[in-house]
Amino acid sequence: MEDTPITRPLVVVTNREPYVDERTRRGIRVLPNAGGVVSALDPLLRKMGGDWVAWGSGSADRQTAPGGIRPVPLKDPRYRLHRIYLSPDEVQGYYNRYANQGLWPLSHMLIERARFSRQAWSVYRSVNLKFARKVAREGAADALIFSHDYQLALFPSLLRQLRPELAIAHFWHIPWPTFTVLRLCPQYQEILRGLLGADVLGFQTDDDVEAFLTSVERTFRHVLVDRTTQQVQWQGRTVQVTAFPISVDIEEIERLAQSPRVTRFAHGIRRRLASGGQQLGISVERADYTKGIIPRLEALREFFTRYPHRRGQVNFLQIVVPTRSEVNAYRTLFRQVEEETERLNREFGTADWKPVLTVRRSVDRTRLTGLFRAADFALVSSLFDGMNLVAKEFVSSQIEGRGVLLLSETAGASQELDAALSVNPWDPEGFAATLEQALSLPAEERIRRMQAMQKQIHGHTLFDWVTAILIALEAASEHYVRT
Numbered sequence: 001m002e003d004t005p006i007t008r009p010l011v012v013v014t015n016r017e018p019y020v021d022e023r024t025r026r027g028i029r030v031l032p033n034a035g036g037v038v039s040a041l042d043p044l045l046r047k048m049g050g051d052w053v054a055w056g057s058g059s060a061d062r063q064t065a066p067g068g069i070r071p072v073p074l075k076d077p078r079y080r081l082h083r084i085y086l087s088p089d090e091v092q093g094y095y096n097r098y099a100n101q102g103l104w105p106l107s108h109m110l111i112e113r114a115r116f117s118r119q120a121w122s123v124y125r126s127v128n129l130k131f132a133r134k135v136a137r138e139g140a141a142d143a144l145i146f147s148h149d150y151q152l153a154l155f156p157s158l159l160r161q162l163r164p165e166l167a168i169a170h171f172w173h174i175p176w177p178t179f180t181v182l183r184l185c186p187q188y189q190e191i192l193r194g195l196l197g198a199d200v201l202g203f204q205t206d207d208d209v210e211a212f213l214t215s216v217e218r219t220f221r222h223v224l225v226d227r228t229t230q231q232v233q234w235q236g237r238t239v240q241v242t243a244f245p246i247s248v249d250i251e252e253i254e255r256l257a258q259s260p261r262v263t264r265f266a267h268g269i270r271r272r273l274a275s276g277g278q279q280l281g282i283s284v285e286r287a288d289y290t291k292g293i294i295p296r297l298e299a300l301r302e303f304f305t306r307y308p309h310r311r312g313q314v315n316f317l318q319i320v321v322p323t324r325s326e327v328n329a330y331r332t333l334f335r336q337v338e339e340e341t342e343r344l345n346r347e348f349g350t351a352d353w354k355p356v357l358t359v360r361r362s363v364d365r366t367r368l369t370g371l372f373r374a375a376d377f378a379l380v381s382s383l384f385d386g387m388n389l390v391a392k393e394f395v396s397s398q399i400e401g402r403g404v405l406l407l408s409e410t411a412g413a414s415q416e417l418d419a420a421l422s423v424n425p426w427d428p429e430g431f432a433a434t435l436e437q438a439l440s441l442p443a444e445e446r447i448r449r450m451q452a453m454q455k456q457i458h459g460h461t462l463f464d465w466v467t468a469i470l471i472a473l474e475a476a477s478e479h480y481v482r483t
């Protein structure tokens, strides 16, 4: 990556670690965590050096981290990964229960799925404290602390209590719920107090910022909230609350999309799934109920019913990777997706055509980019989504510009990618009609829309995102009087 304007030491704090070391029969295997946050922060830390604090979840994690510190990379280290080890009870209470069964559905406003308990809350709190103590012990006085997401909502204020002078930015990757929904969480006041320990609080969209500021105003009547500057006066400090929409490394994706390997793969896929006038559609996600997979299958049923001439003309490839399988709701969803897909295929499929093909695992970057490049359309049907990086990855991979993006109105990405065709996952008939419109779009129109979205992403890359947050943090932390 290009030169970074950040000069102070950086400490990144996340729930998931960037590299998991797993014991296998053939020795230790390093599994990189391929999510968007890691791909933004790992190159930055490799360049700047620094520290990353995260839960050490791999079976060989202790072995590769003497004294809890694992150099990254192992040979020729550039930064230090500090691992926090959690007991099975801690993982259950903090991660599976409070974070994933409580805050996750609540933030996505799927309240009937949310479950809270005081017992899980107390584990959540104690694990957040464990993270805060670790950083408090080791963070340099001038460090920039950059913590993340709903698993660590209490971390900023817990760290602030231990080390009041530290500069802390916290980024919330998922939607912020409306106050009416937020207050259903029995601990919502503590969650707000926890986050307000930061100097900079980042959200994906202006709507999230607005919802957060409203929550603060409604909860703490005497606290000053300035809508113009997006600042909250909190316990003698100023908290800057701003939207920093996360993005992708579009240059890297374009390079990969143009590589001979991806080109060969993409051509092969088109020969198999998009020949003779057929169009190839794609969806990629973790099997999560927020992604609207079942509503999308309903929309496809509607589509093949209303537009029978499209039968045999569309191949739809859904790539769903199982996720959070310790949580019941996720196992059930994965089964439902299988059942619904089979039903659809039985209903419309013929001897030589299946409307929906399923890949049930994680796909490597080369293949994923090849599939995105080869596709004629992508369906992003989230019920609610903080941003949705898949939408941006699809656009970045589309070097021929043949693809059409159908994007849920309620995904954060829809606020930036306005040349996509928007769909409402709750409206199967409308969704089906928009898909029909997409398939009929002339080539020039597709290219025009795609180029507009690519231009937008080039102007707001993943590195712009990191840099903007850290610059805001440097600026914000100069304001208050250090104690």
Ligand code: ADQ
Residues within 6 Å of the ligand: 034, 035, 036, 037, 173, 174, 246, 284, 285, 286, 319, 320, 321, 361, 362, 363, 364, 368, 385, 386, 387, 388, 389, 390, 391, 393
């Ligand atoms: P997620 O809910 O995980 O992220 P998303 O933003 O789409 O959703 O990111 C998923 C990432 O995993 C993408 O990079 C995607 O390519 C990859 N991925 C998904 N399925 C895959 C598969 N089968 N094989 C390989 N890779 C796969 C959360 C929030 C989002 C927010 C991000 C980042 O829920 O709203 O955009 O964090 O802030």
